[in-house]
Amino acid sequence: xxxxxxxxxxxxxxxxxxxxxxxxxxAVPDDLNAxxxxxxxxxxxxxxxxxxxxxxxxxxxxxxxxxxxADNAAxxxxxxxxxxxxxxxxxxxxxxxxxxxxPIYILGESYGTMRTxxxxxxxxxxxxxxxxxxxxxxxxxxNIVETAQRPANIMTYVVSLKTLAALGWxxxxxxxxxxSLPQFLEQVGKFAEGEYLHVLLAGNRASAAERQxxxxxxxxxxxxSAAVHLAHNLRLTKNQFRLELLKQQQLVLGGSxxxxxxxxxxxxxxxxxxxxxxxxxxxxxxxxxxNELGVVNADSYQVSSPVSSLAQWDWGSKAxxxxxxxxxxxxxxxxxxxxxxxxxVGVGYYDTQTTTGATEYLLNQEPWPASQVQLKYYxxxxxxxxxxxxxxxxxDDLRQWLQQ
Numbered sequence: 001x002x003x004x005x006x007x008x009x010x011x012x013x014x015x016x017x018x019x020x021x022x023x024x025x026x027a028v029p030d031d032l033n034a035x036x037x038x039x040x041x042x043x044x045x046x047x048x049x050x051x052x053x054x055x056x057x058x059x060x061x062x063x064x065x066x067x068x069x070a071d072n073a074a075x076x077x078x079x080x081x082x083x084x085x086x087x088x089x090x091x092x093x094x095x096x097x098x099x100x101x102x103p104i105y106i107l108g109e110s111y112g113t114m115r116t117x118x119x120x121x122x123x124x125x126x127x128x129x130x131x132x133x134x135x136x137x138x139x140x141x142x143n144i145v146e147t148a149q150r151p152a153n154i155m156t157y158v159v160s161l162k163t164l165a166a167l168g169w170x171x172x173x174x175x176x177x178x179x180s181l182p183q184f185l186e187q188v189g190k191f192a193e194g195e196y197l198h199v200l201l202a203g204n205r206a207s208a209a210e211r212q213x214x215x216x217x218x219x220x221x222x223x224x225s226a227a228v229h230l231a232h233n234l235r236l237t238k239n240q241f242r243l244e245l246l247k248q249q250q251l252v253l254g255g256s257x258x259x260x261x262x263x264x265x266x267x268x269x270x271x272x273x274x275x276x277x278x279x280x281x282x283x284x285x286x287x288x289x290x291n292e293l294g295v296v297n298a299d300s301y302q303v304s305s306p307v308s309s310l311a312q313w314d315w316g317s318k319a320x321x322x323x324x325x326x327x328x329x330x331x332x333x334x335x336x337x338x339x340x341x342x343x344x345v346g347v348g349y350y351d352t353q354t355t356t357g358a359t360e361y362l363l364n365q366e367p368w369p370a371s372q373v374q375l376k377y378y379x380x381x382x383x384x385x386x387x388x389x390x391x392x393x394x395x396d397d398l399r400q401w402l403q404q
Contacts, residue, residue, distance in 0.1 A: 001102045002048070002402065003090060005057040007110025007139070009313050010077065011305050012063030013056040014285045016109060019277075020385040020394065021054055023047055024292060026284045028277055028386040032260055039280045041288060046395040052105070052402045055093060057086060061306040064295075077307055078314025079325065083118030090119075090130070105134040105402060110354065110382065113137040114327050121330030124337035132338045134401055135331065138346045139354040139382050140362060142327040147358035154200040157235050159357030161192040164241050165221045166349040166356070167258040173223025173245060181349065181379065185356070188221050192357070200234065238352045239270060257381020258350040274381055278303075328366050335368055342404055343368065344397065346376040348384035374401075 004021060005013045018026050018041075025044040048054070060067040060076050067073045076085055094100045108116035116135055123132055147159050165188040168174040169181055176184065199206045199214045206214075214234055215226035222229075222236075224244045229236055236244070242253040246261060252270055254260035260273035282303045290298035307313055316325045334341050347359045356377065363375060376397055378384035385391040 001094070001099060002052045002054045002105045002107060002398075003057055003086075004054060004107040005059070005086075005109070005112045005115065007108075007112045007141075008059075008062075008305050008307065009111040009114070009310075010059045010062055010082065010307050011111075012058040012065075012301070012303060014063065014281065014301070014303060015383060016107070017056045018281055018285045018288065019383060020044075020391060021047055021049075021056075021398075023049060024288050025391075026277075026281050027388070030387065032273075036276050036280045039277075039284070041284050046391050048395050048398045048402060051399050057089060060085060062302050064297075064301060073306065074312075077312060079114060079118050079316045081314070083115055083122055086115060086119050087122050094130070101131060103133040104130050105136070106132070107136040107138065107398075109138040110141060113140040113142055117142055117327050117330030119330070120334035124330075124333040129337060132334065133340060134342045134344070134404070135334065136344045136346065136398070136401065137331075139348065139351060140345055140359055141354050142331070143358060143362040143365070144327070145325065146365075147355070147361060151235065151237075154197070154235070155361070157200060157237075158192045158197050159361050160238050160352075160355055161196065161218075161221070162188050162357045163238065163258075163349070163352055163355040164224075164236070167241070167245060167253060167352075168221065168223030170259055170350060171223065171245060171253075174221060182377070185349075189357070189360075191217060191221065196234075238355075242270060242352065253352070254381065255352050256383070257348070257386070258352055259381060277383075277386060328362065332367060335372065342372050342374075342401060344374045344376060344401055346378060346384070346394065346397070348378050348380040348382060348390075350380060351382040351384070353382050 004016050006015045023044055024041050027040050027042045058065040059082060061073055067076060075081060106116050116137060120135060123130060147156050150156060162185050166181065166185060169184060196214055199210055211230065211234060215229040218229045219226040224236065224241060228244055232240060242255065243264060245253060250264050251261040252264040254274035255270065255272040257274035262271040262273035265271055286298045286301055289295040289301060331343065345359055345363065347354065347356050349356060363373065378390040378393060380387045380390045385394045
């Protein structure tokens with residue numbers, strides 16, 4: 001049994017359902033400038049339904065799920081309570097369908113990786129534990145505390161550099177010199193963890209020559225000039241980079257998928273060009289639900305999140321999502337409680353929200369058994385499976401994982 005859900009912190013699973021795992025999918029063209037109206041619903045030849053039953057989980061007040069007592073909805077909007085609701089759902093579903101002994105796999109994406117970790121923590125504490133066999137963290141956010149974009153946190157610049165470099169590579173702003181993208185990023189990583197980190201740690205003690213040398217290398221690796229890097233004290237944030245890389249073309253890179261672009265805003269919030277996928281997805285799902293699944297009230301499917309701001313969510317810390325909350329500890333507890341647990345962590349090269357560097361940093365820091373952990377890279381964004389080649393790779397990885 002595969003239980004799958006998206007992020008949010010609270011959103012329906014329509015994205016995984018209609019873009020990756022369901023029997024039908026919305027085919028997003030590789031042409032990023034294609035008219036969204038031309039996106040077609042096609043048979044999903046990549047779905048892993050041949051090897052597993054899939055349950056798509058929509059938290060209360062998303063999708064078709066409803067919280068009966070509307071006045072009490074807020075009690076479900078938090079790390080712990082949200083995971084408890086999911087765990088209760090899993091038990092109820094398995095009991096109703098007499099599947100308590102089935103091997104269980106959980107796939108969470110984005111904030112869903114936090115829900116997954118909290119749920120695994122709770123499952124590990126149960127006296128009659130389920131047969132949990134696998135966890136897949138896609139676009140993981142477990143170490144957001146350590147890698148969040150904070151001006152004074154130099155680690156965020158170190159772990160973000162690979163993503164900036166990958167986007168410079170994708171948009172042809174860096175010299176490739178016969179290197180593959182993984183080879184290029186390996187060099188970037190060595191520089192980030194070595195010379196770049198050294199100068200950032202030195203701060204004001206770094207000489208002008210050292211700063212210039214690092215700025216020149218940052219320019220070569222990212223495609224943004226050394227002058228710009230120096231003007232930002234060698235600390236160019238991901239959002240600043242999104243504005244700078246194609247500034248001469250008056251374009252801003254997408255946040256969830258930096259392959260996409262949009263017109264740069266004159267002021268205010270940055271636009272995410274990758275958002276063109278969402279409107280056709282919502283409409284496609286409603287038609288699919290009505291015509292293929294026979295759902296009578298398909299138009300009632302709630303895509304918008306009932307939580308409109310991060311402040312409305314109980315993150316387990318007064319400081320909000322970036323407070324000191326040990327998200328990854330749940331996975332650690334899972335390895336202890338379920339000795340055969342297999343973990344996959346997947347990440348998109350062009351995702352500026354949950355980056356490759358942050359993911360590598362997580363795996364380097366956690367005491368998880370290396371033989372039971374896999375790291376998968378996909379040349380796409382936050383939802384890397386919108387690229388058909390990535391979808392095939394992703395579902396091939398899932399199929400192998402589900403059959404272990």
